[in-house]
Amino acid sequence: MDKTLRVGIAGLGHVGADVFRLLHEHADLLSDRTHRRIVVTAVSARDKTKDRGIDLSSVTWHDDPAAMAGDDNVDLIVELMGGAEGAAFDLVKKALEAGKSVVTANKALVALRAPDLLSILENGKGAIAYEAAVAGGVPVIKGLREGLTGNEVRAVYGILNGTCNYILSEMTATGRDFEDVLKEAQAKGYAEADPSFDVDGIDTGHKTAILAGIAFGCVPDFKSVSIEGIRGITPLDIQFADELGFRIKLLGIARQTEDGIAQSVEPCLVPKNTPVANVEGPLNAVYVDGDYVEKVLFVGAGAGGRPTASAVVADIVDMACDQYLPLMGTYKPAKLKPADMGARIGSYYLRLNVLDKPGVIADVSAILRDNRVSLETVLQRGRDPGQPVQVILTTHESTENAIKAVTQQIAALDAAVEPPHVMRIEGF
């Protein structure tokens, strides 16, 4: 048996308590797998008196998390406080500078502070692992950075936020609208009181930036991720998508294009008979498209104390076995070159709300023709002369710029009741 690994945990919310529980419950299993004992020796959290269902009597309590970095009885820091600034960054920096390794579930930290982390790592002796930062319990960072390391990655994309996927799944299953399902999700604890971080796509953006960094050997560049959330999705869109053979999913997408890396978060139509369309509720799903392996899909619980603890412990075990890699999987992380998003190619879904009167479809068709966008499907449900009707178009491949021009010109028609609702169709 090798030397005991002494772990300090900062942050004892659901994930922290479950990491503590897992390391205790599976202590023998983990020692069979690592040839070491892994023992929690110190913890830090806000409230010392709170009952978390775990026995903290034999561990050192630190009121100041940063003090754990200097605790001689701690070899490895597990950072579960969250946030890119303040206490979390401070602790990670101090730990790495003291030559201690860090395991974190903090996606904002990796997405936003990677340049700082890289420069600290260059001078310190510790390493950072962050499997739990993307897709919770699903080992997608390991899968991408190690399991698919032989590939030049063409794209990485998926369902990265369980709250949004739960809301969209419920809207699809019940026909209810966004606000209604959001309220229920909040009541059930699937969505935060302030849901904007999730439903406006920021969280998915952080994860997309991290995946892009690993996939393309770049420093994560969150600022160049084009982000749109799910507030604009209506039951009508879900119903028309269904008629056309699609489901609507919020996807984070990072794709190698001719002129750089295109990163986006947006609701997309995906074909119903694909595995990813059948990933429902709070699950996450990530595709990696590599030049040798083609498409590999990972699916599982993207959040929750126990699944996230599974990912945190996987990193702890890697550290216990002295297995760690450079932060972004490469010894030469490049600056990410963002693509011109307007030049992206794709098929699109447009839902028009227009007055049902002669000549409207002719006007729309002319706009499409003038912008060299070719139609795949036109769908009009019902007729109601002089009144607003929904007209659904799907297009063949065209540039995003062309679709934007089409959208603006249609919005300017007299017959347009509101601007068109536009979503990409992802083929898989």
Place this chain on the structure above:
Amino acid sequence: MDKTLRVGIAGLGHVGADVFRLLHEHADLLSDRTHRRIVVTAVSARDKTKDRGIDLSSVTWHDDPAAMAGDDNVDLIVELMGGAEGAAFDLVKKALEAGKSVVTANKALVALRAPDLLSILENGKGAIAYEAAVAGGVPVIKGLREGLTGNEVRAVYGILNGTCNYILSEMTATGRDFEDVLKEAQAKGYAEADPSFDVDGIDTGHKTAILAGIAFGCVPDFKSVSIEGIRGITPLDIQFADELGFRIKLLGIARQTEDGIAQSVEPCLVPKNTPVANVEGPLNAVYVDGDYVEKVLFVGAGAGGRPTASAVVADIVDMACDQYLPLMGTYKPAKLKPADMGARIGSYYLRLNVLDKPGVIADVSAILRDNRVSLETVLQRGRDPGQPVQVILTTHESTENAIKAVTQQIAALDAAVEPPHVMRIEGF
């Protein structure tokens, strides 16, 4: 830059040639990721004159693969010859005894010779990695053995043979029968001239035994895998399964039960609206069910030169970074305790071919009652007094022994035209 890793490849079929190609094409990428150059210095194959589209002028050719183990210009052996006996085992043994590590795609070797490999590894200095042995390019061994190492695994199961999945997908899509689709698959190169290794479930059995070994920290025990292939599946079964909301998939399943590990390969009904039911064609899919993470799914190309090369190179990179684990993921591999398969619990599908005459359903119902099997669905299509008709039953959970008794007793009825066709229903 660290020391160059010199690789010897034994076997230059599709996979071997693609490994050679990948290491050459992505040499810079891999050196950015490993801080080493990875160079093929020696190869061995049957036919030196064959054109494989790769330039072998700068590598040493060995007629005898085992000679590579003693080549001072080779640090790592990639074994792609296949087979549990003979040249493959001989080379691996010699390499490990010489302190060289081995990367292999050889599932039979790991499934059948693990006890020998373990004892060689105990005395040698090398290590073995075998990501490509299960699910081709999908990094499921890494996912299970490292990414989910924090879990006590409850079950691991999935679609592990692309040939069978292709045949079942085609039968489902076209309504054609097994023999017809098999012939087409053979013509297209998706199935071997002698297809029994695939369609009779042996290949899936090898992979199931390997996954079970890793999942439960045991020496793989292929002999205790209960195996049934897909030759018995008819278009009728596929059609009835569809009506009931299911697709038919050949699954390899290893599950922890109260009295041991239940390992089986069998065609199963899986609900249509699950990701795994939508894994079509030659793709593979593996679920891991862990006590902390719940269910994680991996999907991708289970065979083919390039995807398999992706997995082989992932192992080479791990070796280049001195990252390797004990063969079955634990320092204390146990002897696998096989479960009593008859005691397994599950829901079942039974298709009866019986004469349409009064009292038959009453007889069948009595048999079910006497064996304490309760019905969920009864489906009879058409009526044709005195002639054979198909009657489909699905049951609630019962033991396999009870279902076997039911099957035998129904087969013995005067009205039975043939014995019932039985398949498990897997819930996911």
